[in-house]
Amino acid sequence: MILDNIVPFGRSKAEYELMFALTESDRQKTIIGIGDGPASFNAEMTAAGYQVTSIDPIYQFTGAEIKSRFDACVDGIIEQVIKSPSNWIWKYHKSPADLQANREKAIALFLEDYEQGKSASRYLKAELPRLDFADQQFQLALCSHFLFLYSAHLSLEFHLDSIRELCRIAEEVRIFPILTLAQERSPYLDTVRESLAKDGITSEIIQVAYELQRGGNQMIIFKNYRTYGKSTN
Numbered sequence: 001m002i003l004d005n006i007v008p009f010g011r012s013k014a015e016y017e018l019m020f021a022l023t024e025s026d027r028q029k030t031i032i033g034i035g036d037g038p039a040s041f042n043a044e045m046t047a048a049g050y051q052v053t054s055i056d057p058i059y060q061f062t063g064a065e066i067k068s069r070f071d072a073c074v075d076g077i078i079e080q081v082i083k084s085p086s087n088w089i090w091k092y093h094k095s096p097a098d099l100q101a102n103r104e105k106a107i108a109l110f111l112e113d114y115e116q117g118k119s120a121s122r123y124l125k126a127e128l129p130r131l132d133f134a135d136q137q138f139q140l141a142l143c144s145h146f147l148f149l150y151s152a153h154l155s156l157e158f159h160l161d162s163i164r165e166l167c168r169i170a171e172e173v174r175i176f177p178i179l180t181l182a183q184e185r186s187p188y189l190d191t192v193r194e195s196l197a198k199d200g201i202t203s204e205i206i207q208v209a210y211e212l213q214r215g216g217n218q219m220i221i222f223k224n225y226r227t228y229g230k231s232t233n
């Protein structure tokens, strides 16, 4: 993986809670964050006594390397946001400057926790579409701003393999948003849902109380009713 190709922008626990409509009972589950990057979700959840494992290929890099990549992209991204005012809803973040401040706060919290979290195996270098976890090891998998968002860069095949893999390792999988970077509904959505339904994986689209990309206020939940590694006797 080349760090220059990725945008290490991370969201906070409060944003994850809104994007994924997390209830107190959800927070108490064993959670895996997929492509968590420099989000502060894991750090904040751990500090609050919950159990989160995060995987991301960028965890092969040091905190200093991740921060320097963030510093190299942040101004350019905020400039793009300012130049496309009709694409954004200023509800949770009050303005482009507030968005930048919130992203800086998230990466700062992540970096404070990163070394300790790595030692505790809470930040693991791993990447979709294959993950080295046992069947149904987690109760809940959360994937924010990776699958569906990068539909222009990642194939339909990649999405199908990845979501099947997530349904293998977790009882329930939530993905947000279902829009692409071009603010359109992912062209893969219907095919993925139809194809996975044939494997016994159900899906449901839910409206949530978080919207930054205009129209990006829905998450999708996948659930697999097959039994994994369990005796059928």
Ligand SMILES: C[S@@+](CC[C@H](N)C(=O)[O-])C[C@H]1O[C@@H](n2cnc3c(N)ncnc32)[C@H](O)[C@@H]1O
Residues within 6 Å of the ligand: 006, 007, 008, 009, 010, 011, 012, 034, 035, 036, 037, 038, 039, 055, 056, 057, 058, 126, 127, 128, 129, 143, 144, 145, 146
């Ligand atoms: C836009 S960031 C989102 C970070 C975080 N989920 C959030 O919403 O705050 C996308 C993340 O996906 C990660 N990523 C890239 N390829 C991946 C893969 N094959 N499997 C899992 N994560 C990947 C990137 O390294 C990056 O950290």
